[in-house]
Structures are given as C-alpha cells and as structure tokens.
Amino acid sequence: MKKTMYNKEKARQIAYYDKYLSKKAHNMGEFRGKHEFVLEKEDCLFNLYKPIDKKALQYFENYQITWWGENKNEQKPTGHLVSSQIHCLNHLFALRTNHDAVKQIIEFATGLEVSQILPSPIDEDGYITFEFVYKNKTLLGEKNETRGAKCTSVDAFVYALLKDNRIVLIPIEWKYTETYSGIEAKKESLERYPQRILQNSNLVGWNDLYKADPYYELMRQTILVEQIIANQDKVDIKADDYVHIVIIPNEHTELRNAITEKYIPTLKNKSKFKIIDPQDFLSPLKDDKEYEGLFDYLSKRYWDAR
Numbered sequence: 109m110k111k112t113m114y115n116k117e118k119a120r121q122i123a124y125y126d127k128y129l130s131k132k133a134h135n136m137g138e139f140r141g142k143h144e145f146v147l148e149k150e151d152c153l154f155n156l157y158k159p160i161d162k163k164a165l166q167y168f169e170n171y172q173i174t175w176w177g178e179n180k181n182e183q184k185p186t187g188h189l190v191s192s193q194i195h196c197l198n199h200l201f202a203l204r205t206n207h208d209a210v211k212q213i214i215e216f217a218t219g220l221e222v223s224q225i226l227p228s229p230i231d232e233d234g235y236i237t238f239e240f241v242y243k244n245k246t247l248l249g250e251k252n253e254t255r256g257a258k259c260t261s262v263d264a265f266v267y268a269l270l271k272d273n274r275i276v277l278i279p280i281e282w283k284y285t286e287t288y289s290g291i292e293a294k295k296e297s298l299e300r301y302p303q304r305i306l307q308n309s310n311l312v313g314w315n316d317l318y319k320a321d322p323y324y325e326l327m328r329q330t331i332l333v334e335q336i337i338a339n340q341d342k343v344d345i346k347a348d349d350y351v352h353i354v355i356i357p358n359e360h361t362e363l364r365n366a367i368t369e370k371y372i373p374t375l376k377n378k379s380k381f382k383i384i385d386p387q388d389f390l391s392p393l394k395d396d397k398e399y400e401g402l403f404d405y406l407s408k409r410y411w412d413a414r
Contacts, residue, residue, distance in 0.1 A: 129151075146178070155189060221270060240263075
C-alpha cells in the first residue's frame with residue numbers, strides 16, 4: 109500500500125503541534141527530520157485529550173495494558189502523533205463510563221436495537237473495554253494474553269443486550285493511517301488458526317488472504333469472538349452473536365477498498381461486518397453539550413479540512 113494517508117496525517121499533526129502544542133511542549137528540535145511527528149518522552153501526555161490523559165494512564169496501569177510504541181517500557185503513551193492507539197483513545201475514552209453515549213454510537217454504527225449496554229466483562233467498570241483479550245491461550249492457542257502485546261488484542265470492545273434479549277459481542281478494530289506491505293505472519297502463528305474456524309463461522313473457510321495484515325488481524329478477531337460464543341460452558345462471557353466494527357477514516361480509501369474488495373467477500377453474512385469513519389461513529393453525540401469540548405478537540409486535531 110502507498111503511504112498517502114500516512115503522509116497526509118503526518119503533515120496535519122505537525123501543523124497541529126505548531127499551532128496548539130509548541131508553546132506547551134518541548135521543541136521537537138532533533139525530531140524535525142526523520143521523526144518530525146514524535147513528541148519527546150516528557151511530553152507524551154500532550155498526545156492525549158487533556159481531560160482523559162491521567163485517567164487513561166491509570167486505566168492502562170490498573171489493567172496492566174501495554175502501550176504501543178517507543179515509551180511502552182516506561183508504561184507511558186507514545187509521543188507518536190499519528191498513533192492509531194492514541195487516535196482511538198482520543199475518540200472513545202471520554203465516553204467509557206457513559207452508558208447512554210455508548211448506546212447511541214453502537215446503535216448508529218450497527219443498526220441494532222440495543223436495550224442495554226452491559227458493563228465490561230473484563231474491567232471493573234465502564235462500557236468500553238480497551239485492548240480486549242480473553243482466554244487467548246485456550247481459545248486461540250496463543251502464547252500470550254497480555255492486553256495490547258503480541259496477541260489478538262481488540263482495540264475497543266462493547267458488550268450489549270438487544271431488545272430481542274440476544275447478547276452481542278462488539279469488537280471494534282481501530283485504523284488510522286495504517287498501510288500494509290503484505291508480509292506474511294510467521295508459520296508457527298498461522299498454523300493455529302485454520303483449525304479454529306468453526307463450521308458455522310462467518311468466515312467461509314481458510315483463505316490465504318488471511319496470512320497477512322490487515323486480513324490476518326481481522327480473521328483472528330473474528331475467531332476469538334466466535335470461540336467465546338461457541339464455548340459458553342467454559343467461559344464467563346455469555347453471548348449469542350457478534351458484530352465486527354472496523355473504524356477507518358473515509359479518506360483512507362486504499363485501506364477501505366482493500367478490506368471491502370478482498371476481506372468482505374470471504375464472509376458469509378456481510379451484515380455482521382461494518383466499516384465506519386470515526387467522525388461518523390461519534391456523530392450521534394454531536395449536539396450533546398457534555399461532549400462539546402471533545403468534539404472541538406477532535407475537529408481541530410483530526411477532522412478539520414478533511
């Protein structure tokens with residue numbers, strides 16, 4: 109894939125830094141070159157929407173979640189201004205404990221009639237779970253179950269009760285500027301997944317397309333939620349069905365087209381897979397006074413001049 113979206117967003121984030129952060133953060137100085145879009149370590153919290161920065165830091169610490177990027181060993185968010193993990197948190201973390209807000213965006217994105225958003229099945233509170241993993245060693249045969257690190261970890265996850273009394277799992281994969289080179293996963297990793305595609309899976313069957321991202325990632329997430337549903341006697345998360353959401357900005361046409369043209373045709377029931385723009389995802393809340401500050405921040409940093 110070409111890096112058109114990546115380069116466009118790098119330029120946007122550098123402009124954002126110059127206008128809104130340069131007087132607060134250290135001058136990126138030496139980073140004005142190869143790493144012209146990376147904040148220095150001591151400024152990493154400037155990468156998060158201010159009202160959530162300390163809360164997100166505490167959340168990751170409480171649940172031993174691994175941050176992505178160069179600061180992960182220090183248990184701090186990356187200073188990478190074009191980080192997908194940061195992009196996801198900046199859009200969703202402020203909603204995490206607001207039941208009605210989460211219900212509105214999920215109903216809009218999925219078209220489901222939701223009776224209630226259920227509390228996170230793995231966190232102690234909240235309605236959005238970040239870096240969701242669940243019994244990955246047992247259900248997927250993976251070696252690791254650390255949230256956010258070297259395993260099938262879903263960027264965001266919602267658990268919902270529908271008006272028809274069905275319980276659905278809603279994994280949300282969050283994409284921002286990702287581009288993919290077609291490099292296949294290690295053979296050892298690939299061998300564990302084909303045998304776990306259930307007979308009633310939404311995947312038609314094993315497809316060599318799944319050997320490389322982004323398809324490899326989406327396939328693993330599908331198998332994880334299907335394994336949870338298929339093993340109701342062995343798990344604590346009760347569910348009847350799922351809807352897989354993938355967030356991709358509208359302007360990232362190359363990634364959207366790749367998934368639409370290649371991955372979606374490998375699915376039996378295509379209505380269980382939704383691609384939506386991040387701004388559209390939050391649009392049901394655009395007139396909510398509680399989120400005026402959030403929408404102002406997201407508009408200035410990510411949405412304006414699109």
